[in-house]
Amino acid sequence: MSERKALTSAEIETALHALPGWSVVEGSGETPTHELHKRFGFNDFAQAIAYITSVAGPIDAMNHHPRWENVWNRIDVYLSTHDIGGQISANDVKLAELLESHFATAKSKS
Numbered sequence: 001m002s003e004r005k006a007l008t009s010a011e012i013e014t015a016l017h018a019l020p021g022w023s024v025v026e027g028s029g030e031t032p033t034h035e036l037h038k039r040f041g042f043n044d045f046a047q048a049i050a051y052i053t054s055v056a057g058p059i060d061a062m063n064h065h066p067r068w069e070n071v072w073n074r075i076d077v078y079l080s081t082h083d084i085g086g087q088i089s090a091n092d093v094k095l096a097e098l099l100e101s102h103f104a105t106a107k108s109k110s
Contacts, residue, residue, distance in 0.1 A: 006087035015093045022096055024088070027078070033086030035067070036079040036096055040103055044073050051075065051106045055099060064095050
């Protein structure tokens with residue numbers, strides 16, 4: 001699986017089985033896109049911001065730049081690969097896995 005190639009529907013479905021709570025949503029903007037999405041919930045705003053801070057370095061190291069929204073104690077994350085027209089790639093799946101791993105660590109500390 002190339003990291004910069006759009007995944008097929010079957011590949012996305014397989015990835016979703018290993019990513020509980022993630023789904024595919026239509027992206028925003030003028031060009032039709034698809035994004036992986038998940039809402040992460042935290043105890044409070046400080047914990048949500050601490051999570052964002054904890055994943056910022058690894059995300060930057062991956063040269064991936066997710067779209068996300070933070071409102072009080074939740075973070076909505078949207079992943080797609082801009083280089084291939086906003087479609088879902090293996091790189092997005094890898095980032096979702098990283099986010100899951102960091103979330104499990106963050107929740108275990110709360």
